[in-house]
Amino acid sequence: MIEIREFLAEDKKFQAILKRAETCDSQIRDNTEAILKEVHDQGDAALVTFSAKFDKVELTPEQFRVSEQELESAQDNVDQDFLTAIALARVNIRRFHEYQRRSGYVHDDGDGVLLSKRVLPLKRVGVCVPAGSAPLFSSLLMNVIPAQIAGVEEIYVVTPPRKDGTVDPHILTAAKLLGVTAVFRVGGAHAVGALAYGTNTIPKVDKVVGPGGPYVNMAKRLVFGTCGIDSLAGPSEIVVIADKSAPARYVAADLMSQLEHGSGFESGVVFTDSRDMAAAIKIEVERQAANLSRKDAIEKSLKNFGAIFICKDLSEAVWGSNQIAPEHLEIICENGDDLLADVQNAGAVFMGAYSSEPIGDYFAGTNHVLPTAGAARFSSSLSVYDFVKDISVIRYSSQRLARTGRHILHMAEIEGLTAHANAVKVRMDDLGRS
Numbered sequence: 001m002i003e004i005r006e007f008l009a010e011d012k013k014f015q016a017i018l019k020r021a022e023t024c025d026s027q028i029r030d031n032t033e034a035i036l037k038e039v040h041d042q043g044d045a046a047l048v049t050f051s052a053k054f055d056k057v058e059l060t061p062e063q064f065r066v067s068e069q070e071l072e073s074a075q076d077n078v079d080q081d082f083l084t085a086i087a088l089a090r091v092n093i094r095r096f097h098e099y100q101r102r103s104g105y106v107h108d109d110g111d112g113v114l115l116s117k118r119v120l121p122l123k124r125v126g127v128c129v130p131a132g133s134a135p136l137f138s139s140l141l142m143n144v145i146p147a148q149i150a151g152v153e154e155i156y157v158v159t160p161p162r163k164d165g166t167v168d169p170h171i172l173t174a175a176k177l178l179g180v181t182a183v184f185r186v187g188g189a190h191a192v193g194a195l196a197y198g199t200n201t202i203p204k205v206d207k208v209v210g211p212g213g214p215y216v217n218m219a220k221r222l223v224f225g226t227c228g229i230d231s232l233a234g235p236s237e238i239v240v241i242a243d244k245s246a247p248a249r250y251v252a253a254d255l256m257s258q259l260e261h262g263s264g265f266e267s268g269v270v271f272t273d274s275r276d277m278a279a280a281i282k283i284e285v286e287r288q289a290a291n292l293s294r295k296d297a298i299e300k301s302l303k304n305f306g307a308i309f310i311c312k313d314l315s316e317a318v319w320g321s322n323q324i325a326p327e328h329l330e331i332i333c334e335n336g337d338d339l340l341a342d343v344q345n346a347g348a349v350f351m352g353a354y355s356s357e358p359i360g361d362y363f364a365g366t367n368h369v370l371p372t373a374g375a376a377r378f379s380s381s382l383s384v385y386d387f388v389k390d391i392s393v394i395r396y397s398s399q400r401l402a403r404t405g406r407h408i409l410h411m412a413e414i415e416g417l418t419a420h421a422n423a424v425k426v427r428m429d430d431l432g433r434s
Helices: 012-018 026-042 044-055 068-077 080-098 137-150 169-178 188-197 214-223 248-257 275-289 295-305 314-324 336-340 357-362 398-414 418-433
Strands: 004-006 105-108 114-121 124-128 154-158 182-184 207-209 237-242 267-272 306-310 328-332 348-351 388-395
Touching: 004 275, 012 295, 012 306, 012 314, 026 044, 026 188, 026 214, 044 188, 068 169, 080 137, 080 169, 124 137, 124 188, 137 154, 137 169, 154 188, 169 182, 188 207, 188 214, 237 248, 237 314, 248 267, 248 275, 248 328, 248 357, 267 275, 267 295, 267 314, 275 295, 275 306, 295 306, 314 336, 328 336, 328 357, 336 348, 348 357, 398 418
Parallel strands: 004 306, 124 154, 124 207, 154 182, 237 267, 237 328, 267 306, 328 348
Antiparallel strands: 105 114, 114 388
16 A cells, blocks of 8 residues: 655655646646636626536525525534534634734834835635535634734635535534635635636635635636735645654554545655664554545555655655655654754644644644645745735935935946936936035
8 A cells, every 4th residue: 555665866756756746737727717717707697607517506696695694503503512623723723823913114214214114914815615525614714814813804705515505514603703704605716716806796805715626726826916826735745754763553644644635646755764663654554544434545645646765864854855845744753853953845844743733734723724746845834924915115315315316327227227217317406406
C-alpha cells in the first residue's frame, strides 16, 4: 500500500510528489469559461439551469436564499455535542486571529510632510463551503471568523443543496452561530460566478474565498481581477518527520488523515532516519486503513503520491520537506525544536506526538486554509490580513518639493515620461517665482 524507499533527491517517486500539482486541464477551463459567461449574461436564470444540471435540484431564484426560519431550525437537526464543539472551536479561532488585527500609521517626515497608511476592511466577501462529499462546516468557521475580525460588513455563504433542496444543518448551524449576512443554496463554478458578477439574488462581492474542487478553483482563477480571491487550493498534503521515538500508529493515522478526500492527488510522505520506524509505520498504515470508511481513496493517493523515505539523518529529512513545501508538516522527534529552526517552507507545523493535524483542522484556533502544491514557498495561511486593504496617503509640502523636486524631475526624464516631469515642473516654476 505504501512504499519504503531510500531517500534521494532524484528519486522518481520524490520527483513525482514535487510535480504532483494538477495541471490546468483545458477541458475544465473551457467548461468553466462557458459556465461563467452564462452566469454573467443571464444571472439567476443561469443559476436555475446549473442547479438542475449539476445539483439535480429544481429551484427558483426566490429559493436560493436560505430563509431565517431554516437557519433557526437547523440546530434542531444536529446533536448537542456538535453545538458544544463548534462553540468552543469558534472561541479558539477568534482568540488566535484577534492578534492579527492591523491598524494604520502616520509618519511625520519633517518639512510638513506626512506619509500614512489607512487600513480598511473589505465591504463584501463571498465564502464557498463545499458539501458534496462532506459538509465542510469547519471551512465556514475558518473563513468567516477572520473576515468578521477584519470588520467585513457583509458575508455571503454559498453552498450546494442536497438532493432534496435542503442545505446540510451542520453548515446552517455554523452560519447561524456566526451571524453571516445570508446563505445561498448554490455551489460550484456557477456560485463563484454569481459572487463575482452579481445577480438579482446574489450580491456582487469584493472577494471570493473558500475551498472547492477543480471547477471551483478554475472559476476562482478566471474571475480574479473582477474580484479578489484567497488562493487556488489544491489537494491536501502532509509530511511527517519521525525519529525512532515516534509512535508508529500515530504517524500512520496522521498520514492517512489527509488522504481520504478522494481526488487521488492527495499526498502523504514520511521522512525518517530509522529503518525500524519505517517498517513499523508501513505495518500500521495497512492495519489501520483496513478499518477506515474511505480506504479506497487512501490507497489511491498512497499509490500515486505516498512514500516512506529513509534518510541518512534528520537534517536531510528537513531538507526534503522544504522541497515539498507541504500544506501540513508534523515533527514527531525527540529534538523537534532543533529541526523546527530549519523549516523554511510549510503551511502549518504540528510539533510533537499529541499535535495531530486534525486538531488544527478543527479546534486549536490556527487557520486550516493553507497553501498547497508547493505554494508555501511564497504564501501563508488565510488570516485577517486577507480581508483588509490599505490606502497610502501622501501630504507633501512646498518646502519639501522645492528641495527635492529636481530629483523627481530627473527620474521622470530618464524614463521619458515628460508629462510626469511637467506635473512637477509647473509647481517648481511657481515656487521659484515665489
